[in-house]
Amino acid sequence: MAHLRISILVLSLVFLSFAFSEAKEVIVGGKHISWNIDSSKTLNEWIQKKHFRVGDQLKWKSYKDSDSVLQVTKEDYESCETSKPIKANVTEITLDQAGRFYFISGVKVHCDKGLKLVVIVKPPKHVSPSPAPATATGPAAPPSTNAAAGPGFSLSNGIFGFGIGLVGMALI
Structure with a gap:
């Protein structure tokens, strides 16, 4: 019985890690740099060190009423x-x-002085390149029911794992 509980705990932790590894929430500029004209150079240095993937979420810290952020x-x-x-x-x-x-x-003068960012987003890690075309002459295989997700874990798998993890921890 102890082995079963340990196994469930380990599996729960593995599934939990996948549940939270899909996307990340990032505060633009980090904790100490906000969106304002005085930080434009620092923001651009900050963004050069960051790597983003599809699904990540960016959040801007509150800024003065005299400025805003525009996606263009x-x-x-x-x-x-x-x-x-x-x-x-x-x-x-x-x-x-x-x-x-x-x-x-949103203030043209601030943008002209460098308050702007380009965010480069990479595809999700679980997306694989398209397979090479089949050369077989037999009948085509039926389409996959989840071909878009590709191999590996998706957010839905992570959420499922999260649920399994909660059940596993309740059993311990």
């Missing part, structure tokens, strides 16, 4: 165009696709 296109990022943002008054955003996300200050 690459062109608007380069020219500090504030009149047609993709999203205005951003305080948090989930990075929902791989690629580049562009953020600028």
Whole structure:
């Protein structure tokens, strides 16, 4: 019986680790750097050291009423165009696709002075490259029921594991 409890505990901890490893929540600039004109250089140094994946969430610390965060296109990022943002008054955003996300200050003068960020987002770790086309001449295999998730663990698997972990810990 003791071995069963230990096994359940170990499995619970493994599943819990997957439940919380999918996405991360990041405060832009960390604990000590906020979104303001005085920190623009430090924010750009901070972002160079960060790696983001699809599903991660960015949160901006509260900033003065005299400024805001806009998500914009690459062109608007380069020219500090504030009149047609993709999203205005951003305080948090989930990075929902791989690629580049562009953020600028809602105050053009601040953007012109460098208060802007480019966030580069990598695909999720569990996405694998597409398999090579099959060369067999037989009938095609039926489609996978979860082909989009790819191999490995997904957030739903992690949540399932979290539930299993709670049950396992209750049994101990």
